[in-house]
Amino acid sequence: MASVLVLNATYEPLSVVSVRRAIVLLLKEKAELLEATEERIRASNLSLPYPLVIRLVYYVRVPRRMFVPLTxxxxxxxxxxxxxxxxxxxxxxxxxxxxxxxxxxxxxxxxxxxxxxxxxxxxxxxxxxxxxxRMTLARKPARPQFLAFVVLSNASAHEVWGKYIPDMGQIGAPTSASVISRG
Ligand SMILES: [Zn+2]
Missing domain, CATH: 1.10.30.50 (DNA Binding (I), subunit A)
Known part of the structure:
Protein backbone atom coordinates (compact mmCIF):
# COMPACT_ATOMS: atom_id res chain seq x y z
CA MET A 1 0.00 0.00 0.00
CA ALA A 2 1.35 3.40 -0.96
CA SER A 3 1.96 5.91 1.80
CA VAL A 4 1.58 9.63 2.00
CA LEU A 5 3.93 11.90 3.91
CA VAL A 6 2.09 14.25 6.25
CA LEU A 7 3.67 17.58 7.12
CA ASN A 8 2.74 19.73 10.03
CA ALA A 9 1.40 23.22 9.34
CA THR A 10 5.01 24.32 9.81
CA TYR A 11 6.09 22.04 6.93
CA GLU A 12 7.93 19.71 9.29
CA PRO A 13 7.48 16.00 8.57
CA LEU A 14 4.91 14.66 11.01
CA SER A 15 3.88 11.18 10.01
CA VAL A 16 3.17 8.73 7.25
CA VAL A 17 -0.40 7.69 6.52
CA SER A 18 -2.24 5.54 3.98
CA VAL A 19 -3.55 7.10 0.79
CA ARG A 20 -7.07 6.51 2.07
CA ARG A 21 -6.38 8.43 5.29
CA ALA A 22 -4.74 11.23 3.35
CA ILE A 23 -7.80 11.56 1.12
CA VAL A 24 -10.07 11.76 4.14
CA LEU A 25 -7.92 14.59 5.54
CA LEU A 26 -8.02 16.38 2.20
CA LEU A 27 -11.77 16.00 1.75
CA LYS A 28 -12.41 17.24 5.27
CA GLU A 29 -10.13 20.18 4.45
CA LYS A 30 -7.90 19.31 7.36
CA ALA A 31 -4.97 19.11 5.00
CA GLU A 32 -3.85 20.58 1.72
CA LEU A 33 -2.25 18.74 -1.16
CA LEU A 34 1.40 19.58 -1.76
CA GLU A 35 2.60 16.83 -4.06
CA ALA A 36 0.72 14.35 -6.21
CA THR A 37 1.33 12.00 -9.09
CA GLU A 38 -0.15 12.33 -12.57
CA GLU A 39 -2.44 9.46 -11.71
CA ARG A 40 -5.93 10.14 -10.48
CA ILE A 41 -8.01 8.26 -7.96
CA ARG A 42 -11.60 7.70 -8.95
CA ALA A 43 -14.10 6.84 -6.27
CA SER A 44 -17.83 7.06 -6.92
CA ASN A 45 -18.32 10.62 -8.19
CA LEU A 46 -14.89 11.86 -7.19
CA SER A 47 -11.69 12.19 -9.13
CA LEU A 48 -8.67 13.20 -7.09
CA PRO A 49 -4.95 13.46 -7.71
CA TYR A 50 -3.00 10.61 -6.15
CA PRO A 51 -1.41 12.27 -3.08
CA LEU A 52 2.28 11.96 -2.18
CA VAL A 53 2.70 14.76 0.35
CA ILE A 54 0.02 16.64 2.27
CA ARG A 55 0.24 19.40 4.83
CA LEU A 56 -2.04 19.80 7.81
CA VAL A 57 -3.93 23.08 7.91
CA TYR A 58 -3.69 23.28 11.69
CA TYR A 59 -0.54 22.91 13.73
CA VAL A 60 -0.26 19.66 15.65
CA ARG A 61 1.84 19.65 18.79
CA VAL A 62 4.40 16.92 18.42
CA PRO A 63 5.04 14.76 21.47
CA ARG A 64 8.68 14.63 22.36
CA ARG A 65 8.82 10.93 21.73
CA MET A 66 6.77 9.78 18.82
CA PHE A 67 5.65 6.23 18.69
CA VAL A 68 7.58 4.18 16.19
CA PRO A 69 5.94 0.83 15.48
CA LEU A 70 8.27 -2.10 16.04
CA THR A 71 8.24 -4.40 13.06
CA ARG A 134 29.05 -14.90 26.18
CA MET A 135 28.03 -12.59 23.41
CA THR A 136 28.10 -8.81 23.10
CA LEU A 137 26.05 -6.32 21.15
CA ALA A 138 27.56 -3.80 18.74
CA ARG A 139 25.47 -1.13 20.45
CA LYS A 140 22.74 -0.76 23.01
CA PRO A 141 19.33 -1.20 21.37
CA ALA A 142 17.06 1.83 21.53
CA ARG A 143 13.87 3.15 20.05
CA PRO A 144 14.55 4.97 16.77
CA GLN A 145 13.65 8.62 16.50
CA PHE A 146 10.74 9.69 14.39
CA LEU A 147 12.57 11.06 11.40
CA ALA A 148 14.32 7.75 11.13
CA PHE A 149 10.96 6.06 11.02
CA VAL A 150 10.02 8.08 7.99
CA VAL A 151 13.21 6.92 6.38
CA LEU A 152 12.63 3.35 7.52
CA SER A 153 9.39 3.38 5.62
CA ASN A 154 11.54 3.85 2.58
CA ALA A 155 10.03 1.02 0.55
CA SER A 156 6.87 3.05 0.20
CA ALA A 157 8.55 6.42 0.38
CA HIS A 158 8.50 8.59 -2.70
CA GLU A 159 11.53 10.49 -3.92
CA VAL A 160 9.65 13.75 -3.59
CA TRP A 161 9.49 13.25 0.20
CA GLY A 162 13.16 14.16 0.22
CA LYS A 163 12.20 17.77 -0.48
CA TYR A 164 10.47 17.90 2.89
CA ILE A 165 12.81 15.73 4.92
CA PRO A 166 16.03 17.70 4.92
CA ASP A 167 18.32 14.82 5.92
CA MET A 168 16.78 12.14 3.78
CA GLY A 169 19.04 12.70 0.80
CA GLN A 170 22.20 12.17 2.84
CA ILE A 171 20.76 9.41 4.93
CA GLY A 172 19.90 6.85 2.30
CA ALA A 173 19.21 3.32 3.39
CA PRO A 174 22.71 2.02 4.20
CA THR A 175 23.57 4.65 6.78
CA SER A 176 20.18 5.01 8.44
CA ALA A 177 21.74 3.86 11.71
CA SER A 178 23.46 7.22 12.07
CA VAL A 179 20.10 8.98 12.00
CA ILE A 180 18.59 6.71 14.55
CA SER A 181 21.24 7.29 17.12
CA ARG A 182 20.84 11.03 16.79
CA GLY A 183 18.87 13.18 19.23
ZN1 LIG B 1 25.74 -12.94 13.57
Whole structure:
Protein backbone atom coordinates (compact mmCIF):
# COMPACT_ATOMS: atom_id res chain seq x y z
CA MET A 1 0.00 0.00 0.00
CA ALA A 2 1.35 3.40 -0.96
CA SER A 3 1.96 5.91 1.80
CA VAL A 4 1.58 9.63 2.00
CA LEU A 5 3.93 11.90 3.91
CA VAL A 6 2.09 14.25 6.25
CA LEU A 7 3.67 17.58 7.12
CA ASN A 8 2.74 19.73 10.03
CA ALA A 9 1.40 23.22 9.34
CA THR A 10 5.01 24.32 9.81
CA TYR A 11 6.09 22.04 6.93
CA GLU A 12 7.93 19.71 9.29
CA PRO A 13 7.48 16.00 8.57
CA LEU A 14 4.91 14.66 11.01
CA SER A 15 3.88 11.18 10.01
CA VAL A 16 3.17 8.73 7.25
CA VAL A 17 -0.40 7.69 6.52
CA SER A 18 -2.24 5.54 3.98
CA VAL A 19 -3.55 7.10 0.79
CA ARG A 20 -7.07 6.51 2.07
CA ARG A 21 -6.38 8.43 5.29
CA ALA A 22 -4.74 11.23 3.35
CA ILE A 23 -7.80 11.56 1.12
CA VAL A 24 -10.07 11.76 4.14
CA LEU A 25 -7.92 14.59 5.54
CA LEU A 26 -8.02 16.38 2.20
CA LEU A 27 -11.77 16.00 1.75
CA LYS A 28 -12.41 17.24 5.27
CA GLU A 29 -10.13 20.18 4.45
CA LYS A 30 -7.90 19.31 7.36
CA ALA A 31 -4.97 19.11 5.00
CA GLU A 32 -3.85 20.58 1.72
CA LEU A 33 -2.25 18.74 -1.16
CA LEU A 34 1.40 19.58 -1.76
CA GLU A 35 2.60 16.83 -4.06
CA ALA A 36 0.72 14.35 -6.21
CA THR A 37 1.33 12.00 -9.09
CA GLU A 38 -0.15 12.33 -12.57
CA GLU A 39 -2.44 9.46 -11.71
CA ARG A 40 -5.93 10.14 -10.48
CA ILE A 41 -8.01 8.26 -7.96
CA ARG A 42 -11.60 7.70 -8.95
CA ALA A 43 -14.10 6.84 -6.27
CA SER A 44 -17.83 7.06 -6.92
CA ASN A 45 -18.32 10.62 -8.19
CA LEU A 46 -14.89 11.86 -7.19
CA SER A 47 -11.69 12.19 -9.13
CA LEU A 48 -8.67 13.20 -7.09
CA PRO A 49 -4.95 13.46 -7.71
CA TYR A 50 -3.00 10.61 -6.15
CA PRO A 51 -1.41 12.27 -3.08
CA LEU A 52 2.28 11.96 -2.18
CA VAL A 53 2.70 14.76 0.35
CA ILE A 54 0.02 16.64 2.27
CA ARG A 55 0.24 19.40 4.83
CA LEU A 56 -2.04 19.80 7.81
CA VAL A 57 -3.93 23.08 7.91
CA TYR A 58 -3.69 23.28 11.69
CA TYR A 59 -0.54 22.91 13.73
CA VAL A 60 -0.26 19.66 15.65
CA ARG A 61 1.84 19.65 18.79
CA VAL A 62 4.40 16.92 18.42
CA PRO A 63 5.04 14.76 21.47
CA ARG A 64 8.68 14.63 22.36
CA ARG A 65 8.82 10.93 21.73
CA MET A 66 6.77 9.78 18.82
CA PHE A 67 5.65 6.23 18.69
CA VAL A 68 7.58 4.18 16.19
CA PRO A 69 5.94 0.83 15.48
CA LEU A 70 8.27 -2.10 16.04
CA THR A 71 8.24 -4.40 13.06
CA UNK A 72 10.88 -6.82 11.87
CA UNK A 73 11.58 -4.67 8.86
CA UNK A 74 11.88 -1.49 10.93
CA UNK A 75 14.27 -3.30 13.26
CA UNK A 76 16.49 -4.52 10.42
CA UNK A 77 16.58 -0.98 9.07
CA UNK A 78 17.41 0.43 12.51
CA UNK A 79 20.33 -1.98 12.76
CA UNK A 80 21.39 -1.30 9.20
CA UNK A 81 20.76 -4.91 8.12
CA UNK A 82 23.74 -5.92 10.21
CA UNK A 83 23.94 -8.67 12.81
CA UNK A 84 24.55 -6.87 16.10
CA UNK A 85 26.60 -9.83 17.40
CA UNK A 86 29.02 -10.70 14.61
CA UNK A 87 28.71 -7.83 12.17
CA UNK A 88 27.38 -9.98 9.35
CA UNK A 89 25.57 -7.81 6.84
CA UNK A 90 22.78 -9.50 4.95
CA UNK A 91 19.33 -9.22 3.42
CA UNK A 92 16.03 -9.60 5.21
CA UNK A 93 15.85 -13.36 4.60
CA UNK A 94 19.22 -13.86 6.32
CA UNK A 95 18.48 -11.79 9.41
CA UNK A 96 16.16 -12.25 12.35
CA UNK A 97 14.76 -10.34 15.30
CA UNK A 98 16.66 -11.48 18.38
CA UNK A 99 15.40 -10.82 21.89
CA UNK A 100 18.36 -9.63 23.96
CA UNK A 101 16.73 -10.84 27.17
CA UNK A 102 15.08 -13.96 25.73
CA UNK A 103 11.32 -14.26 25.76
CA UNK A 104 11.61 -17.47 27.77
CA UNK A 105 13.32 -15.41 30.48
CA UNK A 106 10.63 -12.76 30.41
CA UNK A 107 12.12 -10.51 27.73
CA UNK A 108 9.67 -8.19 26.01
CA UNK A 109 9.35 -7.29 22.36
CA UNK A 110 10.36 -3.66 22.79
CA UNK A 111 12.82 -1.50 20.90
CA UNK A 112 15.33 -1.66 23.75
CA UNK A 113 15.22 -5.45 23.92
CA UNK A 114 15.52 -6.49 20.30
CA UNK A 115 18.46 -6.60 17.96
CA UNK A 116 19.07 -7.70 14.42
CA UNK A 117 20.88 -11.06 14.37
CA UNK A 118 22.03 -13.44 11.68
CA UNK A 119 20.60 -16.95 11.85
CA UNK A 120 23.83 -18.40 13.24
CA UNK A 121 24.05 -15.90 16.09
CA UNK A 122 20.33 -16.16 16.75
CA UNK A 123 20.52 -19.91 17.23
CA UNK A 124 23.81 -19.69 19.16
CA UNK A 125 22.23 -17.25 21.58
CA UNK A 126 18.97 -19.20 21.80
CA UNK A 127 17.21 -18.75 25.14
CA UNK A 128 20.30 -17.40 26.88
CA UNK A 129 21.12 -13.95 28.17
CA UNK A 130 24.13 -12.08 26.76
CA UNK A 131 26.25 -13.21 29.71
CA UNK A 132 25.12 -16.81 29.48
CA UNK A 133 25.82 -16.90 25.75
CA ARG A 134 29.05 -14.90 26.18
CA MET A 135 28.03 -12.59 23.41
CA THR A 136 28.10 -8.81 23.10
CA LEU A 137 26.05 -6.32 21.15
CA ALA A 138 27.56 -3.80 18.74
CA ARG A 139 25.47 -1.13 20.45
CA LYS A 140 22.74 -0.76 23.01
CA PRO A 141 19.33 -1.20 21.37
CA ALA A 142 17.06 1.83 21.53
CA ARG A 143 13.87 3.15 20.05
CA PRO A 144 14.55 4.97 16.77
CA GLN A 145 13.65 8.62 16.50
CA PHE A 146 10.74 9.69 14.39
CA LEU A 147 12.57 11.06 11.40
CA ALA A 148 14.32 7.75 11.13
CA PHE A 149 10.96 6.06 11.02
CA VAL A 150 10.02 8.08 7.99
CA VAL A 151 13.21 6.92 6.38
CA LEU A 152 12.63 3.35 7.52
CA SER A 153 9.39 3.38 5.62
CA ASN A 154 11.54 3.85 2.58
CA ALA A 155 10.03 1.02 0.55
CA SER A 156 6.87 3.05 0.20
CA ALA A 157 8.55 6.42 0.38
CA HIS A 158 8.50 8.59 -2.70
CA GLU A 159 11.53 10.49 -3.92
CA VAL A 160 9.65 13.75 -3.59
CA TRP A 161 9.49 13.25 0.20
CA GLY A 162 13.16 14.16 0.22
CA LYS A 163 12.20 17.77 -0.48
CA TYR A 164 10.47 17.90 2.89
CA ILE A 165 12.81 15.73 4.92
CA PRO A 166 16.03 17.70 4.92
CA ASP A 167 18.32 14.82 5.92
CA MET A 168 16.78 12.14 3.78
CA GLY A 169 19.04 12.70 0.80
CA GLN A 170 22.20 12.17 2.84
CA ILE A 171 20.76 9.41 4.93
CA GLY A 172 19.90 6.85 2.30
CA ALA A 173 19.21 3.32 3.39
CA PRO A 174 22.71 2.02 4.20
CA THR A 175 23.57 4.65 6.78
CA SER A 176 20.18 5.01 8.44
CA ALA A 177 21.74 3.86 11.71
CA SER A 178 23.46 7.22 12.07
CA VAL A 179 20.10 8.98 12.00
CA ILE A 180 18.59 6.71 14.55
CA SER A 181 21.24 7.29 17.12
CA ARG A 182 20.84 11.03 16.79
CA GLY A 183 18.87 13.18 19.23
ZN1 LIG B 1 25.74 -12.94 13.57
Missing amino acids: RRALLARDNYTCQYCGFSGNSSELTMDHVLPKVQGGKTTWDNVACACRACNSRKGGKTLQEA
